[in-house]
Amino acid sequence: MNLIKIFLQAAIVDNAILMRFLALCAFIGMSNDVSKSIGMGGAVTFVTVLASAVTWPLFHFVLAPLNLGFLQILVFILVIAALVQLVEFFLKKNVPSLYAAMGIYLPLITTNCAILAVTFDNITKGYDLAESIVYSVGASVGFTLSLVLLAGIRDRMKTANLPAFIKGTPSLFVATSLLAVAFMGFSGLIK
Amino acid sequence: MKATLKESASLGLTLALFAAGACVALAVVYSITAPTIDGLEKKQTEESLAELFPQATSFQLMPETLVSADPAVRFTESYVAVTGPGERVGIAIKAFGPSYGGDASILVGVDAGNGIAGIKILTLKDTPGLGANATSPNYFVDRSSGTTWPMQFKGKSLSDAFEVKNDVVAITASTITSKALTRIVKAAGDAGYARLKAFAEGGK
Amino acid sequence: MKRLWNIFSRGIVVENPLLMLMIGLCSALAVTTSVQNGIGMGAAMTFVIFFAEVVISLFRKLIPNSARIPIFIIVIAAFTTMVDLVMKAYTPDLSKAMGVFIPLIVVNCIIMGRVEAFASKEKPLDAGVDALGMGVGYTWVLVGISAFRELLGNGTLAGIQIMPDAYVPILFFTLPPGGFLVFGLFISLNFWLKKVFPAAADAAKEAA
Numbered sequence: 001m002n003l004i005k006i007f008l009q010a011a012i013v014d015n016a017i018l019m020r021f022l023a024l025c026a027f028i029g030m031s032n033d034v035s036k037s038i039g040m041g042g043a044v045t046f047v048t049v050l051a052s053a054v055t056w057p058l059f060h061f062v063l064a065p066l067n068l069g070f071l072q073i074l075v076f077i078l079v080i081a082a083l084v085q086l087v088e089f090f091l092k093k094n095v096p097s098l099y100a101a102m103g104i105y106l107p108l109i110t111t112n113c114a115i116l117a118v119t120f121d122n123i124t125k126g127y128d129l130a131e132s133i134v135y136s137v138g139a140s141v142g143f144t145l146s147l148v149l150l151a152g153i154r155d156r157m158k159t160a161n162l163p164a165f166i167k168g169t170p171s172l173f174v175a176t177s178l179l180a181v182a183f184m185g186f187s188g189l190i191k
Numbered sequence: 192m193k194a195t196l197k198e199s200a201s202l203g204l205t206l207a208l209f210a211a212g213a214c215v216a217l218a219v220v221y222s223i224t225a226p227t228i229d230g231l232e233k234k235q236t237e238e239s240l241a242e243l244f245p246q247a248t249s250f251q252l253m254p255e256t257l258v259s260a261d262p263a264v265r266f267t268e269s270y271v272a273v274t275g276p277g278e279r280v281g282i283a284i285k286a287f288g289p290s291y292g293g294d295a296s297i298l299v300g301v302d303a304g305n306g307i308a309g310i311k312i313l314t315l316k317d318t319p320g321l322g323a324n325a326t327s328p329n330y331f332v333d334r335s336s337g338t339t340w341p342m343q344f345k346g347k348s349l350s351d352a353f354e355v356k357n358d359v360v361a362i363t364a365s366t367i368t369s370k371a372l373t374r375i376v377k378a379a380g381d382a383g384y385a386r387l388k389a390f391a392e393g394g395k
Numbered sequence: 396m397k398r399l400w401n402i403f404s405r406g407i408v409v410e411n412p413l414l415m416l417m418i419g420l421c422s423a424l425a426v427t428t429s430v431q432n433g434i435g436m437g438a439a440m441t442f443v444i445f446f447a448e449v450v451i452s453l454f455r456k457l458i459p460n461s462a463r464i465p466i467f468i469i470v471i472a473a474f475t476t477m478v479d480l481v482m483k484a485y486t487p488d489l490s491k492a493m494g495v496f497i498p499l500i501v502v503n504c505i506i507m508g509r510v511e512a513f514a515s516k517e518k519p520l521d522a523g524v525d526a527l528g529m530g531v532g533y534t535w536v537l538v539g540i541s542a543f544r545e546l547l548g549n550g551t552l553a554g555i556q557i558m559p560d561a562y563v564p565i566l567f568f569t570l571p572p573g574g575f576l577v578f579g580l581f582i583s584l585n586f587w588l589k590k591v592f593p594a595a596a597d598a599a600k601e602a603a
Contacts, residue, residue: 021425025504070221070480073498074213074472081468110468110487113421113502117495124495142415165583169417173579180572187291187318202462209466213473220477226482321566329556364566 006077006127010138013187016114017146018180023114027147028172030105037151041144042113045137047087048115051080052136055119056129076119081110114143149179236298238282239311240270243300245381257284257386261378264288264346269383272300281308282386286379290371291317295377301383303391308347310341310376315368322368332360340369344376349384353377399524406528408592412505413536414585419505423537424574430553433541435489437534438495439482443474444506447524448514450474452522455515467510468501475501505529509542540577544568 017020023044031042055076063069088106091099110117118139122132153175162171228370240250250270257266258293269284281302287294293316300308312326315316324330325340340362347358355361410416413423426432447470451458458466479497482490490497494549500506509529514522545551548568550558558564568571 018595021421021571021574022499024420024424028417028420070217070225071214073479073501074217074469075478077468077472077501078465081465101449110506111502111504112497117499120495120498129575165587166579168586170579170583170586172505173582175573177572177579180570184570184572202459205457205459206462206465206469213469217476218471220480224480224484228480231484231487318570329551329554329576334560 003131006131006134007138007141008061010135011142011145012183015146016117016139016140017143017172017185018119018176018183022117023112023143026108026114027111027150027176029108031147031150031172032154034148034151034155037147037182038144040100040105040108041140041147043109044112044115045140047080047083047109047120048136048140049133050083050087051076051115051119052122052132053129054083055079056122056127059123072120072123077110080115080119082091084110085172114139146179146183150176153179207334225285230347235313236285239271239298239313239380240300242311243283243298243309244272244281244302246274248275249273250283253282257382259286259378259382261374264375264378266379266382269386278308279303279387279390283308284379284383285313288371288375288378290315291322291365291367295372295375297372297379299376299379299383301349301387303387305378306351306384307344307376309345312341312372315372317365317368318347322362322365324362324365325368325372330362332362349380399521402521402524403528404530406525406530406532407535408532408585408588411532411536411585412508412529413533414582416505416508418508419503419533420578422499423533423540424571424578425489426493426496427537427541427544427574428548428569429492429545429551430538430541431489432492433537434534435486436493436496437483437530437537439455439478440500440503440505440533441527442478443471443500443503444509444530445523446474447471447506447510448522448526449519450565451510451519452514452519458515463511463515467507467515471506471510472501505533540574540581543577544573548573 010016014020017024017027026040026044031037058075058079059069059072063071063075084106088099091106118136121127121139122135125135127135150172154172157171157175166174227387228389230296231284237250241247244250250272251270253271257269259266265287267285267287269282271279272281272283274280276322281300283298283300284298286297287296289295295315295317296313298311298313302308302311315323315326317323317325330339332343340360351358353359355366355369359369359373406412408415419440422436428435447467450469450470470507475498478500479490482497509525513525517525542552545553546557547565548570549557550562550564565573568577
């Protein structure tokens with residue numbers, strides 16, 4: 001029950017993009033095409049879950065006992081960068097088809113702040129390992145969801161007749177704003 | 192092959208040197224800032240206690256954790272406020288309970304007389320501009336007297352109903368936050384009142 | 396002198412990291428609900444980008460090409476942690492208000508982008524000036540957005556009541572959707588600035 005709650009909270013109520021403004025670079029850069037946004041979502045989900053599974057034990061069994069909590073930022077970001085590298089090597093060698101599909105997104109993931117934020121949240125929210133994993137899955141599902149939603153809206157906006165001052169990038173943010181209004185409706189869903 | 196081995200060794204060494212440099216620099220900064228950071232929370236608690244019981248001269252951490260009658264509210268530490276001549280004037284309880292945006296914590300002061308000495312909201316993660324108005328110094332339930340939302344509990348009797356929109360003024364458009372916080376205050380108030388009564392009867 | 400000025404001014408409008416390059420957006424939207432937050436975040440970010448650019452520029456000849464990304468990350472992370480610790484110790488309220496977004500400076504693409512594209516090739520003086528330009532460009536947008544959102548959403552500026560008592564704050568602007576909307580309008584404004592002052596744009600293009 002508690003795990004379901006954490007999942008919904010991360011995916012919808014505290015949606016990483018629309019409610020917490022995380023990963024906006026990827027959000028704006030990768031949402032011009034629905035299939036591309038699904039690919040990006042998949043890659044992010046994979047790395048986020050893996051990163052949570054590695055950083056949680058690292059913090060609780062290495063950094064915290066040694067009183068090295070102040071190295072958290074440095075260690076976590078290096079872990080994520082290394083994981084992205086590893087995943088890239090592994091996919092290139094063993095699953096070339098998946099690499100061809102996901103490869104271009106991988107280098108962009110290191111600087112995706114949603115991943116780093118999720119690994120920090122796992123610690124500050126005091127989650128145990130299972131809760132951390134569920135939280136990271138939820139956050140990435142929420143990320144993918146809003147990415148796909150915006151990609152769909154952008155498809156329609158291509159043919160829409162917009163006022164001149166809002167054409168181009170500004171229109172993306174106005175659309176995002178409306179999406180966020182819709183997601184505001186979910187707050188209070190979980191108490 | 193040999194050349195690449197040498198190359199990667201030097202690469203690794205450079206990396207290690209940079210990492211070591213960074214760690215040393217951070218350790219220095221950490222050793223300077225750590226005492227201040229650790230002292231802050233203690234200072235916040237002390238200041239809040241002094242605000243709730245200005246007449247008290249010392250606060251004793253109670254050895255036991257009080258038990259909440261309300262299952263949704265839990266308590267951590269509690270303090271007994273003592274004046275110079277050794278008279279107990281009240282109890283302050285740090286209470287946690289669910290609110291709109293996650294757990295909120297409130298320091299609730301109960302005085303030996305009739306009820307709540309005052310409350311201090313320590314953490315609240317509710318929506319800025321709505322529920323978060325509970326902690327805003329610029330949000331008033333009564334603008335003419337400058338009463339903020341937490342201030343309305345000062346001197347409130349525990350025999351009151353503690354009903355939002357009845358004897359507790361709600362925060363505009365934030366009934367859930369108002370109810371959640373009032374519930375925490377009520378639970379802590381009751382527990383503190385019971386403990387004070389036990390003190391008075393036990394004499395100790 | 397002219398050259399340095401051109402490097403500096405580039406970041407403010409023409410190559411403004413937030414409005415033109417669309418990078419480093421997360422913190423710009425998340426913390427801009429009050430002017431204090433905007434200034435604090437801008438200062439923290441400027442500190443990190445300045446020292447990261449200068450340090451990397453100083454050591455640029457010692458950094459092997461194939462290991463440069465991890466080294467950049469280490470340097471940026473170190474300065475970010477310093478800012479985080481210092482703010483936690485001396486400005487606890489500000490640090491609490493910004494929460495996870497201070498540590499997240501480490502993945503701010505502006506810093507990584509400037510370090511990679513500029514500091515790793517240029518002299519420390521130029522790198523420092525470039526960092527300050529980017530920092531100022533970032534900070535003015537943050538302060539602008541936060542002033543707009545705080546004034547309409549809360550009726551105050553930097554915590555001081557500005558609007559008359561009768562004004563009912565439009566909460567929308569302090570909530571997430573308001574952030575997105577205001578940011579979209581600011582991009583629109585920057586496009587307009589660029590159209591109205593084409594001379595500045597040309598000067599900066601020459602410098603680049």
